[in-house]
Amino acid sequence: MFRFSVFLLVALATTWAATACEVCGSVGSGQPLGILPQVQQHFVGVGYQHSRFATTAPSLYQGRPDEHFNDYYTTTQLWGRYVISQRWQLFGAIPYQHSRHTTASASTTQAGVGDVSAVLYRVVAGKGNAAYQQVLLVGGGLKMPTGRHDPALAVEQAGMPGMQPGTGSWDFMASANYTVRYKNTGANIDAAYTLTTPNAQQVKYGNRLTASTLFFYSFPIAKWQLLPQAGMRVEYALHDYDNYSRKWLNEQTGGYMGYAAVGIQAYRGKIGCRLVGQLPVAQYYGAGRIEAQGKIESSVIFMF
Amino acid sequence: MQQRIVFGLLMVSLGFGACQKNNSTVPDAAKIAITFAAPLPSTTYHMGDTVHIAATITYAGQMHGFELKLQDSATGNILMDEVKHAHSNKLDVQATWVPVGNVEQVLQLSLIATVDHQGISAEKSVTFHYHP
Numbered sequence: 001m002f003r004f005s006v007f008l009l010v011a012l013a014t015t016w017a018a019t020a021c022e023v024c025g026s027v028g029s030g031q032p033l034g035i036l037p038q039v040q041q042h043f044v045g046v047g048y049q050h051s052r053f054a055t056t057a058p059s060l061y062q063g064r065p066d067e068h069f070n071d072y073y074t075t076t077q078l079w080g081r082y083v084i085s086q087r088w089q090l091f092g093a094i095p096y097q098h099s100r101h102t103t104a105s106a107s108t109t110q111a112g113v114g115d116v117s118a119v120l121y122r123v124v125a126g127k128g129n130a131a132y133q134q135v136l137l138v139g140g141g142l143k144m145p146t147g148r149h150d151p152a153l154a155v156e157q158a159g160m161p162g163m164q165p166g167t168g169s170w171d172f173m174a175s176a177n178y179t180v181r182y183k184n185t186g187a188n189i190d191a192a193y194t195l196t197t198p199n200a201q202q203v204k205y206g207n208r209l210t211a212s213t214l215f216f217y218s219f220p221i222a223k224w225q226l227l228p229q230a231g232m233r234v235e236y237a238l239h240d241y242d243n244y245s246r247k248w249l250n251e252q253t254g255g256y257m258g259y260a261a262v263g264i265q266a267y268r269g270k271i272g273c274r275l276v277g278q279l280p281v282a283q284y285y286g287a288g289r290i291e292a293q294g295k296i297e298s299s300v301i302f303m304f
Numbered sequence: 305m306q307q308r309i310v311f312g313l314l315m316v317s318l319g320f321g322a323c324q325k326n327n328s329t330v331p332d333a334a335k336i337a338i339t340f341a342a343p344l345p346s347t348t349y350h351m352g353d354t355v356h357i358a359a360t361i362t363y364a365g366q367m368h369g370f371e372l373k374l375q376d377s378a379t380g381n382i383l384m385d386e387v388k389h390a391h392s393n394k395l396d397v398q399a400t401w402v403p404v405g406n407v408e409q410v411l412q413l414s415l416i417a418t419v420d421h422q423g424i425s426a427e428k429s430v431t432f433h434y435h436p
Contacts, residue, residue, distance in 0.1 A: 060418045060425070061371045061387060239324055242391040248366040249326040250391075252421065 043272075044080035045301030047093075049073075052293035055286065067103070074098040075114070080301075089137075092118040097147070097165040112165035114147040119173060134180040143171040143194075151201045168199030188214045188231075198244035206238030206254045214261070227265040233278060234258045237285075255285035257292050270303045329365040331419045336426035337362045338415050348433040349403055355432070357399040361417045366391055370417045372399060377410040377431065409434040 050073070057067045079093035095114035100107060119141030128134055147166020175192035191211045198204035214231035239254040241247065263276030278295040285292065341358040349355055361370060368391060374384035384401055397415060411432055418425040 059387070060369060060421065060423060061416060064371075064387065242366060246366070246393075247325050247327040248391070249324055251326075 040083055040086070041270075041303040042080070042082055043301045043303040044078070045272075045299055047075075047077045047079055047297070047299035049075045049295060049297045051295040054291045054293055055289055056291075057289050069101060069103045072100045072102075077114075079299075087123050089121045089123060090118065091121065091139075091141070092116070095147075095165075099163045099165075101163060108163065110163045110165065112148040114165045115143045115167055115171075116146045117141060117143040117173070119175065121175075121177075132180075132182050134178070137175075137177040139173075139175050139177075141173045143167075143169075143173065145169055145199065149199065167196075167205065168201065169197050169204070171196045171205075184218045186216050186218070188212075188216070190214075198241065202241070202243045202245045204241040204244040206240050208235065208237045210235045212261070223268050225267045227267075229264065229276075230260075230262045232258065232281075233261050252287050252289065255287075255290075256283065257285055258282040259292075259295070263297075272301045272303065274299045327365060331422070331424040332364070333419065333424050333426045335364045336367075336417050336419065338417060338426060338428035340413075340415070340428065340430045343413065343430060343432045345430050346432060348435050350434075351403070351436045353403065355401045355403065357397065357401065357413065359397040359415050361395040361397065361415070363393050363417070363419055365419065366393060367395060368418050368420060370395060370397060370415060372397060373414045373416070374401060375412050375414070377412050383411070403434045403436075406436045408436065 052073075053071045055067075055069050055071070057069075059065065059067060075095050075097055077093045077095035079091070082090045082092075084090055094116050096112070097114040098109070098111040100109045102108075119139050121137045121139035124136040124138065125133075145166060145168050147164075149164050149166035149168035151168075172195045173192060174195075175190070177188065177190045179188045180186060189212070191209070194208040196205045196207055210233065212231060212233040214229050216227050216229040218225060218227050220226070234256060235258075236256045237254045240250045242250050258281050259278040260281050261276055261278045263274065265272065265274040267273075274297070276297045278297070280292040280294065283292055339360045341360070342356050343349075357372070361367065369387065369389040372384070372386045372388075373382060375382050384399075386399065395417070403409070403411075411434060412429050413432070414427055414429040416425050416427045
């Protein structure tokens with residue numbers, strides 16, 4: 001029997017386009033959608049994510065000091081959900097990317113609309129009752145090469161394709177999301193896999209897996225419903241290819257990052273908002289040369 | 305049941321990532337070809353001239369970058385030193401340098417191309433003169 005609860009909470013995580021470059025820490029990973037109330041409602045919203053990476057790269061040339069640089073990635077995206085039916089939901093996002101690469105003597109900035117993505121989910125509700133409920137979502141989608149990607153740009157020629165807002169590639173995504181709730185407490189387990197393809201320049205970013213476990217507690221204050229939450233998130237990426245047709249594997253890319261996440265979501269009427277901070281607790285990325293410094297994510301949605 | 309599905313997806317995904325094909329070309333500095341189009345050897349430049357530097361680097365596989373260095377042969381002073389990361393099997397190097405000062409100099413321009421992160425590289429130099 002297919003049944004929804006008014007307070008059925010579903011956590012969704014979808015990875016958007018992933019960009020990377022050799023030992024420059026230009027890794028932009030996906031922004032989770034958070035815990036959404038009232039599954040049957042459409043919504044539109046604005047999301048924000050900021051992340052920082054520090055890179056130390058030994059020089060390839062004798063007598064030269066190590067190279068140090070920092071990368072800052074900011075994504076602001078317009079996103080939303082369209083409820084097709086009781087069993088099908090469509091999510092979409094249009095990101096605006098801002099990337100900044102800084103060394104001791106120079107700073108390079110790239111900004112523009114990134115790659116648009118869409119994911120279709122099938123909602124499978126498990127058995128439950130008023131106190132105990134569980135739900136499983138399974139979905140697939142794709143990321144389209146709509147973002148600005150210019151192979152003639154200096155950052156592309158310098159081996160930093162991840163600085164550009166777009167990737168120039170079609171990527172495919174699969175995800176599964178499971179949430180269980182008992183009275184006011186709950187947990188969510190999410191996994192998403194991005195299968196990348198090479199772009200016209202044969203640059204292929206590594207396939208990426210993200211997984212997270214999130215625990216939450218729901219309680220009301222005045223007219224607000226608050227959901228403090230905490231958990232862990234892991235991101236794992238394969239190596240990039242500098243040239244996929246020639247199999248030029250870039251072993252200075254890829255790796256894993258593990259984050260501890262703490263945040264809160266709040267809902268009132270048709271408005272929802274979210275703020276989450278993530279700190280790395282374990283990582284090995286870019287052959288150990290790239291260090292994630294942390295992320296902050298926020299979003300505001302309007303349901304209708 | 306649902307937990308098994310999620311866990312199974314995780315394991316399948318990790319399995320897909322277990323190995324990646326890699327070009328098996330062994331880095332070989334002897335296969336790096338560096339050609340200077342400018343400056344020509346033994347060219348003499350005067351005050352107010354601009355030294356145009358043009359070179360091409362080719363290799364059988366992927367290169368990782370190059371260093372362009374200009375040095376006073378008599379004093380050892382480094383007058384220009386640029387490092388660029390680039391991933392290709394063919395690199396075009398373009399630069400300019402304007403000589404200054406009233407001292408006659410013999411200058412050595414060196415181009416070092418690197419093919420991997422262990423420092424396998426090749427170097428080629430060209431010498432020219434500055435007469436103020």
